[in-house]
Amino acid sequence: MKARVHVMLKDGVLDPQGEAVRHALGHMGFGGVEAVRQGKVIELDLAATDKAAAEAEVKDMCEKLLANTVIEKYTIEIA
Amino acid sequence: MKAAVITFPGSNCDRDLSVAFAQAGAEVVKVWHKETEIPAGVDIIGVPGGFSYGDYLRCGAIASRSPIGRAVADFAGRGGYVLGICNGFQVLTEMKLLPGALMRNAGLKFVSKPLSLRVATTDSAFTSGYEAGQEIVIPVAHHDGNYQIDAEGLARLQGEDRVAFRYVENPNGSVDDIAGVLSENRRVLGMMPHPERVIEDAQGGADGAALFRALTSVLESA
Numbered sequence: 001m002k003a004r005v006h007v008m009l010k011d012g013v014l015d016p017q018g019e020a021v022r023h024a025l026g027h028m029g030f031g032g033v034e035a036v037r038q039g040k041v042i043e044l045d046l047a048a049t050d051k052a053a054a055e056a057e058v059k060d061m062c063e064k065l066l067a068n069t070v071i072e073k074y075t076i077e078i079a
Numbered sequence: 080m081k082a083a084v085i086t087f088p089g090s091n092c093d094r095d096l097s098v099a100f101a102q103a104g105a106e107v108v109k110v111w112h113k114e115t116e117i118p119a120g121v122d123i124i125g126v127p128g129g130f131s132y133g134d135y136l137r138c139g140a141i142a143s144r145s146p147i148g149r150a151v152a153d154f155a156g157r158g159g160y161v162l163g164i165c166n167g168f169q170v171l172t173e174m175k176l177l178p179g180a181l182m183r184n185a186g187l188k189f190v191s192k193p194l195s196l197r198v199a200t201t202d203s204a205f206t207s208g209y210e211a212g213q214e215i216v217i218p219v220a221h222h223d224g225n226y227q228i229d230a231e232g233l234a235r236l237q238g239e240d241r242v243a244f245r246y247v248e249n250p251n252g253s254v255d256d257i258a259g260v261l262s263e264n265r266r267v268l269g270m271m272p273h274p275e276r277v278i279e280d281a282q283g284g285a286d287g288a289a290l291f292r293a294l295t296s297v298l299e300s301a
Contacts, residue, residue: 066136070228
């Protein structure tokens with residue numbers, strides 16, 4: 001079973017890297033980019049076969065390591 | 080006083096921190112990251128600067144969950160003193176021993192230079208050797224020193240007099256110019272600047288020495 005975790009900065013937390021990318025896009029002539037937020041994608045191969053159990057386990061991983069919930073939020077896809 | 084200095088893979092200020100503790104009169108033991116216990120009789124743990132575990136995932140994230148990381152958290156939980164400098168500060172926030180988080184510098188650049196700090200509180204074993212409001216010069220060297228905390232958390236830090244140092248000129252976007260914060264019991268300090276790099280005049284300044292001297296005098300008499 002595969003899990004994909006998206007980690008993004010929470011809304012309202014300034015993303016200096018996303019801002020830098022937005023500026024660069026503007027300099028390159030891509031007009032109309034109003035905001036850029038940069039995050040990360042983490043893919044996991046899991047031995048689990050039960051989707052609900054896998055999701056619960058990955059949520060625990062997110063809370064304990066994969067995301068810093070002070071500043072980051074996450075979403076989990078199980079496939 | 081006995082100080083333990085942790086070495087993670089990628090730590091690079093562990094020797095300087097050991098020398099700073101020793102110069103102030105402490106007995107120093109080095110503790111490797113694979114160890115699972117803090118040696119007996121230790122009064123304070125130093126978590127040094129560097130790039131623990133290559134800064135993978137987030138700065139300090141892997142170190143904070145390592146076996147010795149758990150031992151450091153337990154030590155602090157029992158009321159032990161912990162000093163985290165630079166990457167060590169990041170480790171302590173990742174451990175939740177200190178509130179808030181350290182994000183990429185607002186200017187996106189690595190900042191490495193001596194900076195003026197203002198001592199924001201003298202009410203701690205770390206800062207009792209300074210005068211309130213005193214300006215000291217301590218170098219910074221970091222890419223992720225932008226201290227952020229939500230409004231409620233910031234109000235709490237301010238209300239409880241837990242901001243230890245503020246930048247006179249903010250180099251990284253930190254909220255309220257914060258350079259270092261104390262835990263609720265005032266026994267855990269995290270700071271981005273490097274006091275261990277300025278402990279004798281030959282290093283271009285000695286403003287960091289008072290921090291280590293104050294620690295020794297408080298912990299020796301404890």
